[in-house]
Amino acid sequence: MTEYMRDNGFATSVLYPFKDTFYGAFGYVNCAPMLRIVANPAHLKRWKLPSGYTVERMPYADALEHCRTVQTEVGKKTHGMTRRSDKRWEELSIGNKSNVAVAFGPSGSPEGILIHQHKGYADLYGNDDMGQMRVREWLWTNADARSALLNYIHLHSDQILKVEIPVNPTSDDYFQWIEGRNTIEMNTGLPFMARCVSVQKALEGLPASGAEKVVFRVEDRLCEWNSQTFQLEAESGQLRVESRGSSKADTTMSIEGISALVYGTMTASELVPYGWISGDISQALLDWFPRVYAWMYEQY
Structure with missing residues (x-):
């Protein structure tokens, strides 16, 4: 299913779980309920x-x-x-x-x-x-x-x-x-869960400011195409993402960690107790990914 979503241009995936631990095993992270x-x-x-x-x-x-x-x-x-x-x-x-x-x-x-x-x-x-x-x-x-x-x-x-x-x-x-x-x-109400299907697509174009560059590595046990190093840089008010392959990075995030940042459900420093981030936490990560509740509530 993740390959289908990737091949059809999906950057992220969102669902209502019947059990959070089931989807958590596939890299989905809990987001705030309404x-x-x-x-x-x-x-x-x-x-x-x-x-x-x-x-x-x-x-x-x-x-x-x-x-x-x-x-x-x-x-x-x-x-x-x-x-x-x-x-x-x-x-x-x-x-x-x-x-x-x-x-x-x-x-x-x-x-x-x-x-x-x-x-x-x-x-x-x-x-x-x-x-x-x-x-x-x-x-x-x-x-x-x-x-x-x-x-x-x-x-x-x-x-x-x-x-x-x-x-x-x-x-x-x-x-x-x-x-x-x-x-x-x-x-x-029922909480929703989310994960990045394509980290690069999910990050590209998000609002950002400043002149910093952040290099970090993602570990994704299900979608192997995400398991690589990325460089983030703010340009004209938006994030630009560059794949750096197997290059070394001072920061490593799990797919749960980067998904939580994309959806605004947690900040970078809040990922630490969950083991979803290790290494340096730059000020740019904190500035670019504030806690912002995502309005992902659709009736089914």
Whole structure:
């Protein structure tokens, strides 16, 4: 399978594991799972509808083009986000009974989407029928659109007592979303795993600055074409990668280590306790590969 991916131009491979140790044996590394906040919509009372914005609820099929517009725009500036093909959008709409709240900005263009389902009503018939909302996915292109969507959730306070909201990897202020309670209930979704299929392709063109050069060796027990020495150099704001064959290097990384750096799940210094890096850790490696959560969550 890895040879097939290499021959067809794949730089990396990402999957949802049934068991992490199984895929770990093939060089895949764990990446952070998506968090979910569990709250009462009443605790979102701080969020008001921004001036000039409207929110309209519609069936998923009717909102498909709005979803495409917002997802494509968000994907342009989000690390690791999936680019969905026309076929993929068609697959997502098959049998999809979700509703979509679309936030339209002052210009009338869609700026946010919230795909959700809900059941029950308040707490009239016992806990089994308690009003609940589950947000499957939500995206926004700016802070006002996010405010409009949070306000939309809050407006369900009379009928919904429990809502689950994904915490997107770009949302580092999620603890500010709710108020009026002392603790935040959270759970996690399924983590994903990733590995580099072609180290050279995975690194080529990544954003980088400075005038340093880094030479390191990769050890890959499965994809032998990656087991070689590489030189990294920043040029015009991007990484340039040169194969150095069997040349000596002061730094050695396992395929797990370099994969973790590419996906931003760990920094170079954090690889040490796992045995995924040895030798010198240059400042350039730390600068070029900061910890950045990858948004690799696609519904299947």
